[in-house]
Amino acid sequence: MSIVEELLNRSHTLGSDPRNTNYAGGNTSAKGAETDPVTGEPVELMWVKGSGGDLGTLTAAGLAVLRLDRLRALVDVYPGVDREDEMVAAFDFCAHGKGGAAPSIDTAMHGLVEAEHVDHLHPDSGIAIATAADGEALTQTIFGDRVVWVPWRRPGFQLGLDIAKIKAENPQAIGVILGGHGITAWGQTSAECQANSLEIIRTAETYLAEHGRPEPFGPVISGYEPLPEAERHVRAAELFPLLRGLASTDRHQVGHYTDSDAVLDFVSRAEHPRLAALGTSCPDHFLRTKVAPLVLDLPTSAPLDQVRNRLGELHAAYRAEYEAYYQRHATPDSPAMRGADPAIVLVPGVGMFSFGANKQTARVAGEFYVNAINVMRGAESVSSYRPIDEAEKFRIEYWSLEEAKLQRMPKPKPLATRVAFVTGGGSGIGAATARRLAAEGACVVVADRDLTSAEKVAAELGGSDVAIAVAADVTSEDDIRAGLATAVLAFGGVDLIVNNAGLSLSKPLLETTVADWDLQHDVMARGSFLVSRETAKIMIDQAMGGDIVYISSKNSIFAGPNNVAYSAAKADQAHQVRLLAAELGEHGIRVNGINPDGVVRGSGIFASGWGANRAAVYGVEEEKLGEFYAQRTLLKREVLPEHVANAVFALTGGDLTHTTGLHVPVDAGVAAAFLR
Template sequence: MTNPTAAALLARSNRLGADPRNTNYAGGNTSAKGTDTDPVTGDPVELLWVKGSGGDLGTLTERGLAVLRLDRLRALQNVYPGAEREDEMVAAFDYCLHGKGGAAPSIDTAMHALVDAAHVDHLHPDSGIAIATAADGEELTAQIFGGRVAWVPWRRPGFQLGLDIAAIKAANPDAIGCILGGHGITAWGDSSEEAEVNSRWIIKTAAAHIAAHGKAEPFGAVRAGFAALPETERRERAAALAATIRGIASADRPMVGHFSDAEVVLDFLAAEKAPTLAALGTSCPDHFLRTKVKPLILDLPATATAEEQIARLHELHATYRADYQAYYDAHATAGSATEPASPAIRGADPLIVLVPGVGMFSYGANKQTARVAGEFYVNAINVMRGAEALSTYAPISDAEKFRIEYWALEEAKLQRMPKPASHQGRIAFVTGAASGIGKAIATRLAAEGACVVVADLDLAKAQAAAAELGGSDVAIGVAANVADASAVQAALDATVLAFGGVDLVVNNAGLSLSKPLLDTTESDWDLQHDVMAKGSFLVSKAAAKILIEQKLGGDIIYISSKNSVFAGPNNIAYSATKADQAHQVRLLAVELGEHGVRVNGINPDGVVRGSGIFASGWGANRAATYGVAEEDLGQFYANRTILKREVVPENVADAVYVLTGPELSRTTGLHIPVDSGVAAAFLR
């Protein structure tokens, strides 16, 4: 049963976290002090409930709280070795924990424990950080809030910052909170309600002051040629640049992307101050830990051609990497008795790429991380706007940013992250994926960590199938008539705008008309060849352009058939087009190998259960051909195999998983039978 104090804390946290004006995703922390019964002694014990490391206020549950004994936390002041060794105190928090379970205590635990208030909120609102990063932030704090809000100079989060804020609160008894220089805000109260009211008052008061007293155009005038392109042209240009930019962001390790052409982004990129402000980087630790210290910003107007922009982006990437290496070399330490050696450089590629007139490309290990990185940069833009409106934007120094970015505690947090799934960071495009084999493949790839685009002739079914896999951070559904080159291109454009690029293509879309030669019409022949032979060609061609430009390698899988090598009865058009697909595998494996793209095929047989092809009449025709009842067709196919086992869509999905996983990284040009053993279809 949840303690009433903890329950009130959770409710307050969820309310505050639900509004992005109060704090960003996974940013900030809240706490409450109260009593509970010690199960060992039966006596009351003073406790601190505080949001643990890595949680999000808007979705915080009891499992996301760390619960610690206040007497032990306060006693840590007696053994505190000083700011030079304050990182040692984080390990000491474990000796203050009460009970089992719960989240790991965060670095901000000391702030919540040592401040003499029953309820404390530490938040990262755009309006508050704007004051915190203004060159004259201390004076603005006094001017805007009077004595109700104190100023705390920048200090890296930790035990000493907790002591500092506790001392400032004690010295300012009328204060309800403080502005943390370069960082955010902290507020407190005697009750949960009072703390929330105080937090909201600080945020709203700062926002109102900026609105009332800020410059009308804090970013300056619009640069000639840098205004936003019309929406259709903008999206087309973004799709044309996406593969190049993903390759830039993934030079050190593959990244998933997110694109935003929100008005706030486009307005910033059009303004004359954008290059200078972007170069200063972000300030709040929550921001630059997810966006890197600064973005890569294209310095060409929106009126430049895509080819000119691509060439310039490659030049700027080389400069960015050199600058980031210099930043690392300037601040990294070899280690000493009081400070550990800096962790190894984690990569020199940008996580935010800004293209004036087009929008923002953000990157991360998965889609959610990429999307959130973009959201954080929007927060940073809002912060810069507020600071420039009232004063001059003055973020913390690069040296202090480095101390956060390459903090041993941050490195330890990264090392604790679970091992990524086999397909994490990969983007899969699966045709005919709303049902049957395609749906099973999409489901398996999503379960293995891939972002999946469910492409199907029926958009509604594609979107419904994608929804079953999770939200838009996992899968999207797109319409794709694979026999239409423009429709294929539109589907892949939607893919790169949703996830940044593509790594894994499955040519699965198909249909079949079971007829003997004399009954097969020209339109029957054309329809099947258009969908499977021509369709696979069109999809592979459009995808290959992206794969080659990304320079990340990739996989193309053809779902062919045992009929590609086996002469079955009454099946001329279907079998011929499957043979065409089978040879496309060999041809493309040879042609695309130099780009690291592997091309392989899978030859299923008789996948009846869950099959869209069989349900559309093919099953009845094949059953009539073989003289069996349609409901017995699956077992009929099984009985004629060596293993006597029916093939189902999930068996084909398993083969796709293996072929595109790390274990067969040296395999290309291969066809794998998934037919329970049909001797007549053995590959020779």
Template sequence: MDELLARAHRLGADPRNTNYAGGNASAKGTAVDPVTGDDVGLLWVKGSGGDLGTLTTEGLAVLRLDRLRALTGVYAGVEAEDDMVAAFDYCLHGKGGAAPSIDTAMHALVDAAHVDHLHPDSGIALACAADGEKLTAECFGEQVVWVPWRRPGFQLGLDIARVKEANPRAIGVILGGHGITAWGDTSAECERNSLHIIRTAEAFLAARGKAEPFGHLVSEYTPLAPETRRERAAALAPTIRALASQDRPQVGHFDDSAEILEFLSRAEHPRLAALGTSCPDHFLRTKIRPLVLDLPPTAPLDEVRSRLRELHTAYREEYAAYYARHAGPGSPAMRGADPAIVLIPGVGMFSFGRDKQTARVAGAFYRNAVNVMRAAEAVSSYAPIEEREKFGIEYWDLEEAKLRRIPGPRPLATRIALVTGAGSGIGRAIAHRLAAEGACVVVADVKGAEAVAEELGGADRAVAVTVDVTSEEQIAAAFRRAVLAFGGVDLVVNCAGLSVSRPLLETTARDWDLQHAVMARGSFLVSREAARVMTEQGLGGDIVYIASKNAVFAGPDNIAYSAAKADQAHQVRLLAAELGKHGIRVNGVNPDGVVRGSGIFAGGWGARRAATYGIPEDELGAFYARRTLLGREVLPEHVAAAVFALTGGDLTRTTGTHIPVDAGVAAAFLR
């Protein structure tokens, strides 16, 4: 088992060998049966839904080899092969482990101690070439045998087992329309054979391939300069995400890699894109074909948006017709007709999924498909499996069962949040809570944002932007970063703030201007940019202001801060009234003094407030608590909880209000 995991990690670490979560590997051996004390033959194989590069023991299915092979005696033929998957459960050895995948039969029935099944671009290129069988023979001779397309399952396992038995010199097979399988008597031999097939195919395709397999360069589709195309992508992202989210909200990913841009700049890209992807792992994530814009990247934005909407309507109609052509009485319901991949010549590719990782992986799979098309067209012509077969995979009961095993979404799943002042204190706590509830988070602050984004789990969960909220340019750049990272913005929290606490006669105009610039003006600028994105998306949204009990409570020596907070509090009401017609809710949270964990208090304001009240600074939190009705101190996580309460789905009819989080300050009761 250790050898199997090490081999899987090495193979899965190199994208030339297999795509993310694609393929599987196995080992056969013996262990002691704890019931009888006798040796029993076992199969350890990557389970359903795992990834080779990160495979753990928990990701392996462990099954009794004798019982698996005994299934050949009850196998009733291709029409009943899906029933065999349920039978795998009666072959399991011990408790725990992953659910056996559809490929389990292949690993069990092939007479070799170690088996790899992989989806390398080079192998799929041969598998999807119009004359793939002939090319396979030319490339490998008797070492590798062609197996015609067959849907993964028990029969395919039987087919490969017979091929190995009939071809003793073979080290593996090319599976038409699918990928490769290799075997060996030892783990090292199996890995060598897998890599030999992959690298030999790569060399063969490179040596035999013609120039410009995608056709001639189309000048009007020449990629824009990097900065220009990313600005263009950011301008289009909210529109594209809205189109991809008609059936259900989606998170997006943008890719302007050289492979994608080169493909879209060539004459043959419309024909090839229309043929769709082929390998089952590809089109399960990308749908059978993408939506492709047919305008140059320099076309006016309004014209592009209008054309995208027209193409989206046509795409949905075509997808519904595809479903109707092939669905039978027992087919699962149509899962949605929106595209998972949107291609914009000269700009790049947008991919979508239920979370950032799924969206990113969908894009990576389409990039794999482009590589496959390039290589297949270079030596032959690209010929993916026919549409009916694709439908049979996409709406397979076994794939439906795999989807049912995915845990249910968290409350903020698919929501993209931007939190200002998130580098420390209350903002950091809000970012953590939103991420914990499933949101993708853009951590925005003048400092500390990178560290918080790492705390939240890295690029699939959070990105950092350095932004001064007094700068319109930096705010616009932060939103561009957000929409390129995740596709759009749904939830904005205005938390950036500071305080200079002085009596009226000691408060300078600079004190006043600074606090109003950050809190009153800054939150206005952030909310204005948020409204632009949200209205373009058409998916509604939330804007939350972290105001203060000082917005309604008159305390001493704090005029600039409290006046700025009162400004924020009224912005909530004004924007709620204006943005409600777009489904955008605007609410506020009014905390009392949050001493522990607060960047403002740690920056000197705590000392000044303590001096105002004539107490030691380290007693300030307790002082604030004593003056409340509940006698409790307010912490950053309490404010974060209020933000979640407003945005987590239970208060969908609430807008224009403020939630006090002050443990009960009677003088700050809302009236």
């Protein structure tokens, strides 16, 4: 097995177990010799996980590859701790070949330590010892001389020098506890390094389990116990749009909801206000969770209106305190404040709401705060929790290197942070629209009466961080409310509605029954009304604006034969666009419509009998119906579901911010359906 294969295997083993390190946390490295393709001579190299990668899913492309002679020569030009950030740029001159991934700030730690293999990890158990008030003494008690304490130092070149010196002075040691931060272990083989990492982690876990106090967070506060699950989720769905709107004051965010036992227990205990205010410690934690969460200070029995009002007050206070924190520590060369809204909100009895620029970021922020809860529990069980001080947190949060990393991130897609709810999303226009919105960065809820079809489309779009499926018959108020509640719990709210669900029965007037009429009006006219009404409540609560798009029809304007029920229902939808645009504009909610025609390919409506009926009316073969429709248009082009999806994006993608009440024809040109 090659050096790189060994390194990747070790990384995957360590990174796949959340007890060992958090998502995208820590780094691993290996040293070895390869032949220099220029000189033909052996050259010593180091392979190390690059910046931003995740150990559990690391690939060879995610490794930085550096020449050890050059990396170690940097010691001779190191200008001192006050200028250590300059050394990161110097890593580029140590790259071997194309160099692979961008080296992380921890590269010096791996390169300067005299060991063939090095692991730097962020296990909850290790950070619990690292953040304990008497962490140094605990390290001695737990590990003897096999693990050495390193006082807090910001990651960088000097920390690498410090650890290298400790390793040289303590040949019996297998690793170190980094104060306030995590652990580092080493070995002469990959297997030995992995074993040493796991020894430190499991030994810390065992000590905490055997010596920790049973209730380190104190007794349960009366009235702060978890609500029953069903009641808890109802309250979460009621609060989430408001919370998302508050957390999006500076920039729009996507949300994630967590009601794990660890979270619910923490917010029910007497010590949670004190500990939450202390904030997180490990740099990987607070870079994602911010310095501290917003914590609701009301019991679970508090009325909803009181809770909502109190959250507004606490949010204003949080923003003021964050701005004061920034002012306390900012220097003239500090990056501008990135936003004063919380990334984590804790609600007793209900759970945790986390926020980020996309669903994955929001989810990971919540995962990191669970890590922080575990750390606090461990530290409080054997000592007291003492994270790094506020000034050090600011130095990392507004570190120039962190700012540079943020600036290198790709520009967000047009619909990033938007949550779309597409009815009839399991086929045809709905499926095409779901695909386009997801491709443009939206989180998508694929709603369809046929859950299997909706699940198939959602699966195509990616995992649950991108899309979910819900069963929803739009004629049912209960289905709509349940589907929207699922959307809210998944992503924090809803911003973009596509009223696409529909069906058609093509019959002459004298053959159209009351049941035919009622069915088509129930699905399209009534269904669109119900979806719009329920989502408008969410959008108004969020106070973030929004888009409602109706997929109407050319038939809402054009009078064709043998479809009185369908065309009348579509005309109802078309007028809803105008009515709701006039009513919801004051909330920043834009309402627009699209009038397609002749969308045969992939259409559920045409496949269910409408196509055969229309073909009979026009005297053409059913399989030629799309071509027939194309030939009667001005452009002589067939309209596909993707063309309608393009129009949805055009209306919602950011260029038509001042357009509402508009109907866009997507019919390849039907003069009789021109808007007048």
